Amino acid sequence: MSGLFDQFKEWYEKRHDYAKAWKARTGGQVVATMCTYTPEEILIAAGMLPVRVLGAHEPQNVTEPHIFGMFCPFCRDSLAQGLLGRYDYCEGVTLTQSCIQYRQAFNSWRMHVPTVKWDYYLPMPNEVQSRFAKAQHYAEIKKFREYMEGVIGKKLSDADLKRGVEIVNENRRLLRELFEYRKETNPRVTGVDALYASITAQFVDKEEHNKELKRVLAELPKQANNREEGIRFMTIGSENDDVSFMAMVESVGSTIVIDDQCSGTRYFWNEARIQDDVIATIADRYCERPACPTKDYPAHTRFDHVLKLAQDYNAKAAVFLQQKFCDPHEGDYPDLKRHLEA
Numbered sequence: 001m002s003g004l005f006d007q008f009k010e011w012y013e014k015r016h017d018y019a020k021a022w023k024a025r026t027g028g029q030v031v032a033t034m035c036t037y038t039p040e041e042i043l044i045a046a047g048m049l050p051v052r053v054l055g056a057h058e059p060q061n062v063t064e065p066h067i068f069g070m071f072c073p074f075c076r077d078s079l080a081q082g083l084l085g086r087y088d089y090c091e092g093v094t095l096t097q098s099c100i101q102y103r104q105a106f107n108s109w110r111m112h113v114p115t116v117k118w119d120y121y122l123p124m125p126n127e128v129q130s131r132f133a134k135a136q137h138y139a140e141i142k143k144f145r146e147y148m149e150g151v152i153g154k155k156l157s158d159a160d161l162k163r164g165v166e167i168v169n170e171n172r173r174l175l176r177e178l179f180e181y182r183k184e185t186n187p188r189v190t191g192v193d194a195l196y197a198s199i200t201a202q203f204v205d206k207e208e209h210n211k212e213l214k215r216v217l218a219e220l221p222k223q224a225n226n227r228e229e230g231i232r233f234m235t236i237g238s239e240n241d242d243v244s245f246m247a248m249v250e251s252v253g254s255t256i257v258i259d260d261q262c263s264g265t266r267y268f269w270n271e272a273r274i275q276d277d278v279i280a281t282i283a284d285r286y287c288e289r290p291a292c293p294t295k296d297y298p299a300h301t302r303f304d305h306v307l308k309l310a311q312d313y314n315a316k317a318a319v320f321l322q323q324k325f326c327d328p329h330e331g332d333y334p335d336l337k338r339h340l341e342a
């Protein structure tokens with residue numbers, strides 16, 4: 001890993017300290033977000049810090065009374081962090097409809113984490129390919145805006161929301177620019193570098209994150225690309241912030257050059273299309289983003305998207321990082337594997 005990415009690494013390793021310091025500095029509310037379909041634009045417009053809930057990658061024994069052991073490790077580890085008080089600085093917790101198992105983890109969090117002052121479950125059409133999906137999601141985003149106005153005690157103007165969109169869109173654009181360096185032969189940006197950059201975007205103040213991305217992008221052309229790339233891998237799956245695993249893979253003659261994961265490209269890949277109606281701008285973006293398997297039917301649109309990523313980044317092999325008991329990704333795996341091999 002390049003020292004150029006040390007700030008991202010520090011943010012990742014000290015993410016709770018960062019959020020607490022942000023709260024003390026700004027006086028703003030911090031919100032635990034439990035899915036990357038959460039419309040951060042509205043939270044940012046409300047002056048809040050969205051903080052994605054991540055696990056700690058350590059054994060725990062506090063979730064058994066709440067959710068089944070046959071739920072995926074990410075569900076159990078995420079809930080454990082709330083029950084153990086690791087996110088006690090968060091006033092709110094939100095979830096946009098994802099899988100049934102994570103919804104139950106969210107329900108247990110909002111009922112049994114005593115520091116929660118407010119919570120919001122945001123319904124979202126699972127069949128985003130339906131001609132009715134965008135209109136339905138528009139209505140839900142509008143309700144979320146109204147709820148957040150109640151939380152902060154004032155109206156969120158269209159100008160506030162447009163500012164939120166601009167900040168998040170800039171972050172997406174800068175991350176795409178950073179990921180372009182992964183297309184190089186002997187890339188100057190490794191998989192670990194890229195993970196630190198993309199995962200920290202999910203809990204660091206976006207304007208601060210944008211500033212650091214600009215600094216890194218200004219310095220990258222000066223860096224030598226003399227690290228032997230070895231085998232070029234792609235990673236595919238759900239959430240992944242297992243830095244140790246990725247560092248191990250890249251230490252034995254390989255480079256992770258791209259991913260299709262919600263900790264990486266699925267989170268930031270597409271910008272919001274600017275429309276006259278700012279609610280439509282926000283709602284449509286989440287319907288149009290690279291789909292999670294829970295929202296990718298009846299046609300498997302993500303299969304061609306994943307294949308194109310592999311081709312564009314010249315990946316020679318794929319590693320499926322499969323959370324045990326993750327039903328949506330387990331269901332996709334056989335067909336997606338065949339699609340990539342065809």
